[in-house]
Structure formats: C-alpha cells, structure tokens
C-alpha cells in the first residue's frame with residue numbers, strides 16, 4: 001500500500017509551500033463560512049482546495065516549481081515590508097523617514113532639524129523635507 005502510494009506520487013509535484021498556503025487558506029475560508037453562515041467563503045475554500053490538490057498531483061514539475069518560487073518571492077517581499085514597517089515604527093521618535101522621489105529608496109533623517117535638503121545616497125537626487 002505504502003509502495004503503491006509512493007510510486008503513484010513519484011514524478012508528481014506533491015506538497016510544497018504554495019500547497020500548504022492554499023490548504024491553510026481553504027481551511028480558513030471554510031471555517032469563516034461556518035462562522036458567518038455564508039456559502040461564498042466555503043465555495044472559495046473548495047476552489048483553493050481543488051487548486052491545491054491539482055498542484056499536488058500535477059506532473060508538470062517545472063511549472064509547479066516556478067509557481068512555488070514565485071509564491072516564495074512574494075512571501076519574502078511581504079515579510080521584509082512588514083519588518084521594515086516595524087523598524088520604522090520603532091525608530092519614529094528619533095527619525096523621520098522619507099522616500100526618494102527619484103529612486104523610491106527609503107531615507108532616514110534625525111528629527112528636529114527643521115527644513116533640510118536631503119541628498120539621496122543611492123541616486124544623488126536632491127529634495128527638501130521637514131524633520
């Protein structure tokens with residue numbers, strides 16, 4: 001039985017991080033549907049579950065791995081964005097944060113210096129801001 005399952009799953013994508021997220025999302029939506037007594041979240045949860053199962057049994061490994069990599073990249077970006085937000089929040093008493101209009105780089109300047117000229121260290125763009 002175990003061997004048959006193993007040979008069935010060989011050369012199939014199986015469970016990856018995106019599969020885990022889809023399954024977790026399906027579970028969450030299903031519970032949400034139960035709590036608010038609406039069928040739309042449950043239906044969407046079923047869609048996610050079917051998607052997760054499809055990916056699990058898929059033999060197109062290159063495509064599934066590319067999807068998973070894309071997903072991991074998005075998660076990493078979201079994580080660093082949230083971390084950056086917390087760091088800025090923690091430092092917001094002593095520093096004022098600006099975003100360079102030229103290259104979107106984030107800049108940190110000490111508070112309480114009045115109106116100052118800021119030069120972006122990355123692209124050299126100059127702009128002024130009130131600290």
Ligand SMILES: [Zn+2]
Nearest residue numbers: 100103120123
């Ligand atoms: Zn810049």
